[in-house]
Amino acid sequence: MTSTRDLENLLRQSIEGNTDAFEQLYNATSAKLFGIVLRILRNRAESEDALQDIYVRIWQKAGDFEPGRASIITWMATIARNRAIDIVRRQRPEADIEDADIETLISPGSAFDQMAVADEMRQLDHCLNDLEDDRQQIVKLAYIEGWSRAELAERFAQPVGTIKTWLHRSLRQLKECLGT
């Protein structure tokens, strides 16, 4: 298992132009990032194209990484998720989703567990559990699956404006619960 420090060292060498170090960084992290992109884009070929863009971007932005602000894997995951969301939002801005089974979509994963987020996850889980069931689900579907407001509106048979209100209330409640 590659430690966070190993990953940071590989990134540092990448900043100096070492493409072999960058390949090692890719090997250690690409399955995690691919899991994110695939989950949101739900198309393998498209996700692989996106993954290539994401690593080119990580290479270019490597100098922006600030240890201490976020873990390296969180930083990389944010870049990957943002890219996937950008793509999916441009592609299907309107509701166009199959009647997917929410329970199977939100499967508990463990890919990031080694990254010392267990405590934070416990706290966030606790706060999510305080939300009403459907509010909890819209937050998770939006974040994890990349659903738009329109898709959520269709799924929960509510006007888009109501979904926005639910989202804002849920997010405020989460923020308060997390106390950050």
Added chain:
Amino acid sequence: MTDRDDIDMLAAEYVLGTLEPAQRQSVETRRSHEPELDRAISDWEARLSPLNTHYDAVAPSRDLFAGIRARIEGAAQATRQAASQHVPGVVEFAKLKRRLAVWRAGALGAAAIAASLIVVVLSGDLNSPVQNGQFVAVFHRDDTQPAFVMSVDLETREVTIRPVEATVPEGKTYQLWIVTEETGPKPKSLGLLENIANPTTKQLGGFDPAMLRNATFGISLEPEGGSPTGQPTGPAIHGRLISVAQ
């Protein structure tokens, strides 16, 4: 609802991913010059990132990295070529750029850069004499492709901006800005880059060389005729000044 709450909810939905494409784009543009929004986004990323534990790892196809390697090596070469073509003597351009990143990662709180208005411009070597210095900066579009290369001759106080891949949307114009300690926190316009097919040269005789050296430069996209407010209004691209070895 307060403005602060609006910003917080905008940041929250940006991180959650539920904004429409145009709103997402606008947030990305705004965060580069709105520290409060940028901070709110970082805070929400920290709050929600534990949800990343829900993603399972899935191995992508083998050999995907070959394509990435080709692109990063190709891009470095293209940047080098563009730079050497336009700025004689700057053959090691991509290397310089990466060296700057190393220096910046180690020496300066990058948060300050991220939060700054258009991005701090500094030379790579803080101890070299100011005189006779040639400095260059690469301006990136979306932080991915170089759109402009700027060179500064501190001796003649001349700034030259050369387009690399810049195009101008219809009805828009690029505007050059500077921020220095003496002129205060607000960007000061250095004028428009009207014909970006050709290099634009600006005489900065009014600025002290030492001040220029530590100045912040930015290029923003503005309505035709320039910013209506006297401050950057459109998407800004940023450049980081690098000392060119003599």
